[in-house]
Amino acid sequence: MKDLKSAMLFLLVSTLLLGGGYPLLTGAMASLLFPRQASGSILTDRENRCIGSALIGQPFAGHRYFHSRPSATGGHPYNALASGGSNLGPTNPAFLQQVANRIEAYRAAYLGVAVPADLMLASASGLDPHITPAAALAQVTEVAATRRMDKDALRRLVAFHVEDRQWGFLGEPRVNVLALNLDLDKLYP
Amino acid sequence: MHYAELIQFVAFLGAILLLAKPFGLYMARIYEGESTALTPLLAPLEKGIYLFCRIDGAEMDWTRYAMALFILNGVMGASLFLLLLLQGGLPLNPNRVAGASWGMALNTAISFVTNTNWQSYAGETGVSYLTQMAGLAVHNFLSAASGMVVAIVLIRGLVRKNAHRLGNFWVDMTRTVLYILLPLSLVVALFLVSQGVLQNFGANKAVALLQPQTTSAGVIREQVIPMGPVASQEAIKELGTNGGGFFNANSAHPFENPTPLSNFVECLLILLIPASLTFTFGRLVRNPGQGRTLFYSMLFLLVVAAGVMYRAEIAGNPLVTKMGVVGPYLEGKEVRFGVGGSVLFGSLATATSCGAVNAMHDSLTPLGGLVPLVMMLLGEVVFGGVGVGLYTMLSFVVIAVFVAGLMIGRTPEYLGKKIEVREMWLAVGTVLTAGVLVLILVGAAVLLPSGLAGRANPGAHGLSEILYGFASAANNNGSAFAGLDATSLFYRLLTAAAILAGRYVPLLASLAMAGSLAAKKYSPPGLGTLPTDKVTFTLWLVVVIVIVGALTFFPALALGPVIEQLKMIS
Numbered sequence: 001m002k003d004l005k006s007a008m009l010f011l012l013v014s015t016l017l018l019g020g021g022y023p024l025l026t027g028a029m030a031s032l033l034f035p036r037q038a039s040g041s042i043l044t045d046r047e048n049r050c051i052g053s054a055l056i057g058q059p060f061a062g063h064r065y066f067h068s069r070p071s072a073t074g075g076h077p078y079n080a081l082a083s084g085g086s087n088l089g090p091t092n093p094a095f096l097q098q099v100a101n102r103i104e105a106y107r108a109a110y111l112g113v114a115v116p117a118d119l120m121l122a123s124a125s126g127l128d129p130h131i132t133p134a135a136a137l138a139q140v141t142e143v144a145a146t147r148r149m150d151k152d153a154l155r156r157l158v159a160f161h162v163e164d165r166q167w168g169f170l171g172e173p174r175v176n177v178l179a180l181n182l183d184l185d186k187l188y189p
Numbered sequence: 190m191h192y193a194e195l196i197q198f199v200a201f202l203g204a205i206l207l208l209a210k211p212f213g214l215y216m217a218r219i220y221e222g223e224s225t226a227l228t229p230l231l232a233p234l235e236k237g238i239y240l241f242c243r244i245d246g247a248e249m250d251w252t253r254y255a256m257a258l259f260i261l262n263g264v265m266g267a268s269l270f271l272l273l274l275l276q277g278g279l280p281l282n283p284n285r286v287a288g289a290s291w292g293m294a295l296n297t298a299i300s301f302v303t304n305t306n307w308q309s310y311a312g313e314t315g316v317s318y319l320t321q322m323a324g325l326a327v328h329n330f331l332s333a334a335s336g337m338v339v340a341i342v343l344i345r346g347l348v349r350k351n352a353h354r355l356g357n358f359w360v361d362m363t364r365t366v367l368y369i370l371l372p373l374s375l376v377v378a379l380f381l382v383s384q385g386v387l388q389n390f391g392a393n394k395a396v397a398l399l400q401p402q403t404t405s406a407g408v409i410r411e412q413v414i415p416m417g418p419v420a421s422q423e424a425i426k427e428l429g430t431n432g433g434g435f436f437n438a439n440s441a442h443p444f445e446n447p448t449p450l451s452n453f454v455e456c457l458l459i460l461l462i463p464a465s466l467t468f469t470f471g472r473l474v475r476n477p478g479q480g481r482t483l484f485y486s487m488l489f490l491l492v493v494a495a496g497v498m499y500r501a502e503i504a505g506n507p508l509v510t511k512m513g514v515v516g517p518y519l520e521g522k523e524v525r526f527g528v529g530g531s532v533l534f535g536s537l538a539t540a541t542s543c544g545a546v547n548a549m550h551d552s553l554t555p556l557g558g559l560v561p562l563v564m565m566l567l568g569e570v571v572f573g574g575v576g577v578g579l580y581t582m583l584s585f586v587v588i589a590v591f592v593a594g595l596m597i598g599r600t601p602e603y604l605g606k607k608i609e610v611r612e613m614w615l616a617v618g619t620v621l622t623a624g625v626l627v628l629i630l631v632g633a634a635v636l637l638p639s640g641l642a643g644r645a646n647p648g649a650h651g652l653s654e655i656l657y658g659f660a661s662a663a664n665n666n667g668s669a670f671a672g673l674d675a676t677s678l679f680y681r682l683l684t685a686a687a688i689l690a691g692r693y694v695p696l697l698a699s700l701a702m703a704g705s706l707a708a709k710k711y712s713p714p715g716l717g718t719l720p721t722d723k724v725t726f727t728l729w730l731v732v733v734i735v736i737v738g739a740l741t742f743f744p745a746l747a748l749g750p751v752i753e754q755l756k757m758i759s
Contacts, residue, residue: 002243003253006359007261009242011268011327014366018330019323022371023388023421026378030388030420033379038388040414040444042396050396053414055385055443059402069524074311076404081313081393081413083438085521085549087672089650090506091757095520103512117509117516123523124441124531124549130524132516169196171449172527181399 043182051182056080057129058178063109063146065181066131066139069118070102073126086122112138130174133162149188157183191503194529198495201453201533205460209484212461213468219368220341220361220473231367238363248354251704254342255697257358258335262302265331270298272324273316281319283392289315296681301325303692304332304574306426306433306544306667307684309675313415313436318390325433326422330374333429333462334365336576339696340466343580344473346703347604350711355703369462370428377458378424385447388420419444427458430574432544432667440534440547441523452530452547459534459543463572464488466579474604478722483582486730487540490571494560495536501556502528507758521552532557539564542574544667551645551654551670555754558653559746561668565660566746567738568623574665580699584616587702589726589733590719591616599719605711615702619695624741626663626687631656631745639679645672649756653749658684663691 074082088095116135273294471480505518531548539561594601634640644651
């Protein structure tokens, strides 16, 4: 019975230390050192309204904006309260049909020959903020035409938004779609 | 493009080779009660805890040690169960998350007490901040420590002779948490915030979408961005090989794992303690070669596994490529990690019993998904969970020594302790419990309508989903082929049963083995002793592990992932 008493007291002190002190201390230091990241890397416009998070993708349609990846979040695409992937297996007929439909829609809307894989396949989180540089470049002709701007200027803007591998070898090169589209609105409204 | 991925793998290997030894020796000092650089800072807190919790520090025999562990785990489970039920009316719940159903609360409490962190809920909407902090995070620490101290007791059993006392449970727990888990978690949590992981206590934040979204249900103009104390949870989730995500998408979520660098660090964190413990072992038994044997046999299996998985995922899905799609197979993967970062994380989190995911394993290619499945089915010994991997591995060592002894006519001995019938029983119990559970429960699930109803994918892949689910539960991994609907009562109760038995039977058997070994006298190695710190034995150990795993599960694997692979490439 001595151990039962110790167990209850040990859980109590653990809860205070690990469940209270540790996250609160982390929170306090984080808001001191990295306030922007700790609160969600929120982006604001000139009137200081919140217009998104730099880390959370948003859905786009039409040719005015670059498109994000397909999203399988619960309810509707890019629902940030229901993150998740499609969980469809590689040989599932429903999955293959879904991809075929996306390819068909893509071919009807874009001129390019190659269909970029990341624009046809849903991400793991459903909130992937990035697409591959190839997927961004594949959309340049259509977006440039809609915005009546020079294709090369848009290519340069895309190139500017390409983040290289971290430290040269970690992860993959990528383009943040929301950041790119916000820049588009700012530079070529 | 493949060069960068190769460098990433090699850099990871280099980092773990560099870190495992010093950290392992540091842990050895902690468990020997020696002082370290952190002692001046933490010793007053440590003493305070002993005083407050009425801990006298007297050493316990294995039954008393086991009793203390079970009592603590029981109290933990009960308190988390209540917390989940009542969270709706408790403070620190700005998003007004409701109380959990009893099925969800029971499954989650069992899952987190046992270091499994199987999730039958979505973090965004199912758990309040209070539960995340005071419930799940605390369990992440204490369940990890519970596994580690059992491994240490088993080592003491090997080291001590003619002894019954094996250490004080409360002292071992306190030192594990204070000197190993907490300081590292704090540092890593801050690093993760620097990369973009959240750490706040505010309510979710609505933002305006740049382009309103037209859906079948109408036009959506807002996106609600989730908030919460994520970083503090994330750090211990990886370090303690727990794996329970703050969000439903786990480490694939940009707020849990925002950059390739955060991904690399999380991978390191997952492997750090399980890998280092082999060096702790070598130091504590005063024979570093014995620790290296375990380390390199585990590393060998890990490298093979990651290699196979990488090959499979780079080859991708020919059914999709055939349709004219160009680029890596990214269904269920994030662009920032790519195939390399996803394979690294996926193989590590299933080789250890972490069970976090940064890609959706259900959407991996069949062979790519086979690797995580096999890593779990081998009994989580390819480094395995913190502590658990080591004590399960030591059971494999006992079996390997015994079988080798029979084959070459030598006395089965390990580290000067005779391996006899009792040790064999306990070792076999440790190694086979999970396998037996998996085969029986998968068999039941594919026969019963409520089992079959949980599948999200048809055909062979559906069997893989069920097999993966129970392999994950029984081996306390916690990852899933997440298409499987784990929220039905059928799966909540059966996985909970598998988790409980899969955790505590091997744990109890290992403590009993510690008691039995400690009581033995030391027999110095003679001519008839099989050397267990040589390359030959390392290879033999690998063979034993693979044979036990492969023989148990070959038929099930053939019917699931193997058939699907053949179907995909034909």
